[in-house]
Amino acid sequence: MSDSSIYTSVEEVRLAEQDCIARLNGSSNTEDGFGDFTTQGLFCPGLFDGWTCWPSTPAGEVASEPCPAFIVGFDPHRSAYKICEENGEWYFHTVFNKTWSNYTTCVNKEDLLFRQMVITVHTVGYSISLVALLTSLMIFGYFKSLRCARITVHMNLFASFAMNNLLWLLWNNLVVYRTEVVSHNPIWCKVLHVVLYFFLLSNYSWMLCEGLYLHTVLVSAFVSETKLLRGMVLLGWGLPVKFIIIYAYQRAFHPLPDSDSICWMEEANYNIILLIPVVGTVAFNIIFLCNILRVLYVKLRKQPQAGSGASRASLQALRATLLLIPLLGLNYLVTPFRPNQPGAWEFAYEMVSGITSSLQGLCVAILFCFCNGEVIAQIKRKWRMATYRPRANSCTVTTVSVRKHLYVCVYGSAPNL
Template structure:
């Protein structure tokens, strides 16, 4: 089943992909020797390809005829028509149209000759087909044309090429066409078996699957199409043939209905919805906490320093990234129709989401680099350092994002389904920088702890408490920002352990922003001091202070008077 969400950030996919590269390469080498995206191309019989080409030409010709019918042309003429082998343009009544011999004709075709089709004075064509006697020696039988017309009439709006072609949907349409050609070859073009009469439910194609002639009161089965998002290919759909020899009609729609409900794994769907809901809830909570923290940082002048500036950028990257992920899970993952249509806005949302997630990890890297620089380097030009951090955190991610967008956008197989499929090599373009930044952060952490231990051994260390608090925050923060995926590099199979893993991953990943805001803002002693001071200066606080002062003075006066009376 195709996954409907990204379970975990890029760093997990980097480790997962790297560990499975050799296995995938070996399987690919055994499966095929070519380097094309699709190493195996299914071949069909010449008759199947011919009928498919005829049907496609019929569709194109009919579409042109409908467009021309909207023009209110005056005068008698023969309208555009497709006779089974060529699309004849409209001509005035009483004239004759000529065209080169079409390649769809049976037998050996003389392409240097011409075919002709006459238009009567009453505006009707001369016969059901044009005169192809000069084109081929094989006669164009009416039975072949009748078969073509019957197939076209039965298909109606279910022909695969009538699906609107969205950017990156070429692969899906190609799979539909392959499945339809299989239907032509194995069912639709086959002669009726002996003893089969009009009482059976007729063979048909519903747009997704092929259904053979079925006896009344029986049920036909077909494998679930793999090009539909959320369907399990090894399951089966079914179509009921009623006792009167007609296909079952759904009472709600009034149309012939094929039952594809079994194609969806309901347990897996509930499981996915639970995990996606956890992501949305966690990202929403983090978004609120990060926004409040950012407001606090910008509201107080005493918090305007280089260290807080880096925090502001980190929080901003979290806010934008979390907001994009919420949009992704609500607008894209929750609607399979969006994934199948693959509109341009969902592709843009995917690119923007991935870009700001890379920014998020690189700003975490900048936090570790800044702390490492303060502890290791004696004299630091913080103004210049912040400029470099801005370049690394906001500028550098543009390079892999642009490369990723261009490379994947040019591959039609990888740019379908809102780019939801992450088992493609293009994700290495983003995951490698992220994984490298996490490894550097880990190296910084090890060296920071080493330097801190050496400084704490000094008796008169001036920054002992502040350094200890900063490193303690970093020790807690780094695992929350990706290192747990290095501890658990493989996603378990679909079982109870996998559910526990995915829930853990969803909670940790989506609540990263909340943890960051608590560590760097709400639990920060410097921020708490500023907030206490600000609250003490509010009118309510001053009024409460005056009330408490009056109460204390009254109690003191009464106590003094009582003491004097007693004396």
């Protein structure tokens, strides 16, 4: 069977079986291993076992074929084996109660453990980030005094990250861990793939909104926050929609060879469509931040005392945004330098990529919420109100008239009655 034979649907498997039968019936020599051994004594007849086309094999010998490439976790450079018994029958496995082909050698156990470790890192990181993001959204939603255009932008950014993290967890559990889903390549896993990448793009578009909002507020003194916020919503959610539609259309209606299989896990050349908005948003944010630094520097030089509170708040927001820009773009910046597989650098690449991508949401929550001065002040205020108890000093019964007895609570000094 050819190394390039990849079966991703029932129809393709049926055609492969027909091709196998034709090869077995049409071969008249033994050079390719599909010959007729009727004149040479006992032999096991060639067959198709659902994965591999096995040639006719002399009794007492072991047939070997390349491992099927379409099975997730199988290494196509390894070989599968099938034993032809001395009586001219294929080995029968008594436990499975059927003729058995040995595909256990197809699994690269070291690579499998490595892949499982990478998935575990992603799962743990996304879970932590999701909890942090949901906590941040609850904090912003609970404290009504925090509501403003800037916080609304933060909340949209958190929502996009939370959805992205949730969808990655679903992807790992519903697709990556289920080889039968990957093999059958159902339409729903492709839809999940598209929705997942939509929210991934929205992470970057809302980071662009963060930079654009900060730039607009500092550079333009008079701006309608309502109109600005509407523009942010259109940009933050509208930009990913345009690119994801192009991406999905190209993958669905103009598929490259072997790119329409295994739930679209193969990157092929389609990732350039997703890379364009990501690189563009990171580049624009860097431009915005450079200009923001210039404006703040000029303002602080001209008015060192006036507006110090506003300048301090702007500097804090700038610091958080500045820290996030390289973090959010790190995965795509190192993508062109992905090491060869397998290789010594692949482990380091996958681990760094897994840690940075899965913990991005946590970093966003820390920088924009948990380390936000306004949020900290509101939480402290709420905590003081919840834990404050009036100090009960001396409470005495005092007769102030013949008609009335009053309990007077004294706080330092008696009231004037």
